Amino acid sequence: MSPRPEASGRSAARAALALRKSAPVFAALGDDTRLRLVALLCAGGAMSIAQLTLGTDITRQAVTKHLHVLADAGLVHDVRQGRERLWAFAPDRLAEARRSLDAIAAQWDSALLRLKSTVER
Amino acid sequence: MSPRPEASGRSAARAALALRKSAPVFAALGDDTRLRLVALLCAGGAMSIAQLTLGTDITRQAVTKHLHVLADAGLVHDVRQGRERLWAFAPDRLAEARRSLDAIAAQWDSALLRLKSTVER
DNA sequence: TTCGTGAGCAACCTTTTGGTTGCAGGTTAG
DNA sequence: CTAACCTGCAACCAAAAGGTTGCTCACGAA
Numbered sequence: 001m002s003p004r005p006e007a008s009g010r011s012a013a014r015a016a017l018a019l020r021k022s023a024p025v026f027a028a029l030g031d032d033t034r035l036r037l038v039a040l041l042c043a044g045g046a047m048s049i050a051q052l053t054l055g056t057d058i059t060r061q062a063v064t065k066h067l068h069v070l071a072d073a074g075l076v077h078d079v080r081q082g083r084e085r086l087w088a089f090a091p092d093r094l095a096e097a098r099r100s101l102d103a104i105a106a107q108w109d110s111a112l113l114r115l116k117s118t119v120e121r
Numbered sequence: 122m123s124p125r126p127e128a129s130g131r132s133a134a135r136a137a138l139a140l141r142k143s144a145p146v147f148a149a150l151g152d153d154t155r156l157r158l159v160a161l162l163c164a165g166g167a168m169s170i171a172q173l174t175l176g177t178d179i180t181r182q183a184v185t186k187h188l189h190v191l192a193d194a195g196l197v198h199d200v201r202q203g204r205e206r207l208w209a210f211a212p213d214r215l216a217e218a219r220r221s222l223d224a225i226a227a228q229w230d231s232a233l234l235r236l237k238s239t240v241e242r
Numbered sequence: 243t244t245c246g247t248g249a250g251c252a253a254c255c256t257t258t259t260g261g262t263t264g265c266a267g268g269t270t271a272g
Numbered sequence: 273c274t275a276a277c278c279t280g281c282a283a284c285c286a287a288a289a290g291g292t293t294g295c296t297c298a299c300g301a302a
Binding site: 169170171181182185203204205206 | 251
């Protein structure tokens, strides 16, 4: 009876917790500048703050703040190297967020299926 | 030559656009209350504001504001019915956001692969 | 018709956010 | 050693976000 399609039980509660845990990640991604930073670090490997500021129209300090927001959300981590500080993408939290969205979508699909079967009955 | 694995060309630019488009969706999901609302509407079908306020410790007005934020992000839409107004989940934008996260993850994986092959060479 | 209920609108308040400027501290190249 | 460069910290500011209260309006049932 385990693969039963979500009877509002324990697994739903677990999903809700995972969802609440992903909220800060979504909040961190919900900004153009930060989303761009994530994409950059994701494609180009670790970069310094100065490099990340290049190509932006905001101050280095603003970029620093955004990086800290991303770090607090666990999307990014820093490595000190000499006089620079390199920032790198950290994939774990984003994977969690991805699973959360998948869970929501799956819940929607199953709700649609239930509705359809109810109508046909 | 179309399914070439991302040579930083036109398709990358298209992905960047899709990403920027998803930022408002992530911003809308980046709040505990709204995430909970989305999960509710996703599982339970359309609901009125009064119903959605039940089980929350905030005012009906606050819930209304959150619903408007979600509607602006395209995650939810409303249907007027008599004196009530029902809110329902709208899956399209969330699917787009999901694809955006997938694209980021894929970019990360391919970057790792490139790095690995470079090291081995 | 009248009363109860679900909703809209507007004003207001506090906290957070996104951004800036200015200055001080390490590090590395010449 | 010294100058150039990358970074950190703190103060400050304007705008946006999250929330509340108070009032009004529309609908439905009795």
